[in-house]
Amino acid sequence: MERVILDVDTGLDDAVALFLAAGLEEIQVEAVIATNGNVALSKTVENTLNIMETAGCSCPVYKGSDKPLVRKHVIAGEFHGESGLDGPVFGKRKLQHLQEGDGITEMIRLLYENPKEISIVSVGPLTDLAIALEREPNLPTLVKQIIIMGGSFSEGNVTKEAEFNTFADPEAARIVFSCKAKLVLFPLDCTRQVTLSPERLSLYHAKPGRSTEVFAACMDTYMANYEKHAIGWPQIHDPLCVAYLVDPSKVKTILRKVNVDITGGPSYGKTTQLPAGEDDGVWIATTLDIPWFWSLIDRALAALP
Template sequence: MKKYPLILDCDPGVDDVFAILLAHSTPEIDLKVICSVSGNAGIEKTTYNAQLIAGLLGAKTIIAEGASRPLIKEAPPIGTVHGTDGLGGYAKGFGEDRLAPISSMKALDVYRKILLESEEPVYIAAVGPLTNLAILFLAYPEVKSKIAAVSIMGGGIRRGNITPYSEYNFYKDPEAADIVMKSGVKLLLCGLDVTQKATLSEKEMKSLKESQNEFSDFSVKILSSYIAKDAAIHDPCAILALTNPEKFIYEDQYVEIDTREGITRGMSYVDNRKNQEKKPNCRVFYDMDLDFFRKSMLDALEHEASKKPDENKSPNDQ
């Protein structure tokens, strides 16, 4: 069985919850650390939410706080899809004792330490704005050789969601996305072209409601308000693209990011002009096996439900 030592960079966010769940429950994945970044909510809330989800899952990993703002410009206003707390209003429904511990080091230093000390290349799943990665590549370019691949939820070749042309994560920090796209690291891009197909049907929602365990109950609550505004559960696609690329349709292409002001700021686009010397810098995912996605989500939740009560304790409780 191939193993994936993984750093998960996220901005929880409802759909980030299911990326964390999937990374935690997949046997092939060795989840090293969860790094927070400002995105779906401010950095204090996304860090808290990462601690909460890791704690509820009993994930034996640390949380590292990342960038609190984009590289250059002030962040645009935070949307309402994930609620004011990032988790549909349910972030404070548990005691502080349920939180996983936070590292004394910031995300930049945790990244560097893990990558340089690892005996094998490390995978990164980045499902929020790419600020942490851009800072890492600027500060410590030597770590690039230790990265097996970066799987990104961001962008959209044929569509946007925050503007007609731009996806939310890339729009939040286009300069960071541009740096990552030009980094030379192996990149997998799960943009809106594929992630907007990542939905759960009434059948799966019914199964969740019938599970009657803590995490499933929590999942139903946070999904209820979220899917009324956005039916797609985007972020887990970046995990599945790493472990099960055969379940997707993709193309190797040259992707660029528009960093100019205006309606196209943050737009990701493919340069398809003939007679260009630009080699593909990214594997772009366009479609997937929807049944596989839905089964993966339910399997992850069932894995969590099947654990003994003491297995759900956070590292703080051990």
């Protein structure tokens, strides 16, 4: 059983990552932290609570950072909609509510009480992790591994050179990528290989279950926004980090040092690879078994309410 803390800025593909983590028997979700990112914190909190309620998952949900370390807050609403989770409609929650306290403090507490037993999956800006590292310098020795969706070593998706999560808080990303914990990174170069076709989406519409219904409604919005921008089929970024927990052998990686541009110029947030030393490398995902990934999605949704 892989124990995990999820750090999310819940938009459309984050919702899929949450469903995947909640539905797979190989994963135990210890806590979820909703942070600023795709939309403002107040919206990512509501979106996270609604998805975890739909999934029937009673794990605690905490509030994370409401702004980046240095830069002004940026959002990704053009793909995720005004709410960050446009598409599904949610009723009044009965199971889930926001926990009191600070998600970053809770992350540190859980890692101290369970050294080397819990992984962190971060699929939003890395603000929460950077603050945790500054508060607790021993965190890299306490966490089992940190799995991140972010960065690009080719073309960005928010500027010509920068990927959104890294661009949303470059200073935080730089802190995390140099922290000397075991780091696994899923950049756009890998995640862009996994797309949702209209044919596959139509199959989910035909399947039963409230979680599958919400998943399909989220993907309808995602599909429409990709079509509006004429950039092909929706790319399923964030869930790949959760899938990695189940079977790392399905993912090919290379060890490199990752540098983040924090100069504030046109390359602000750009990630570049450098040769890795003995203790400053990041395992960068390059390819994965795509049919295997979709089999996990199918199995997780089938197991959920």
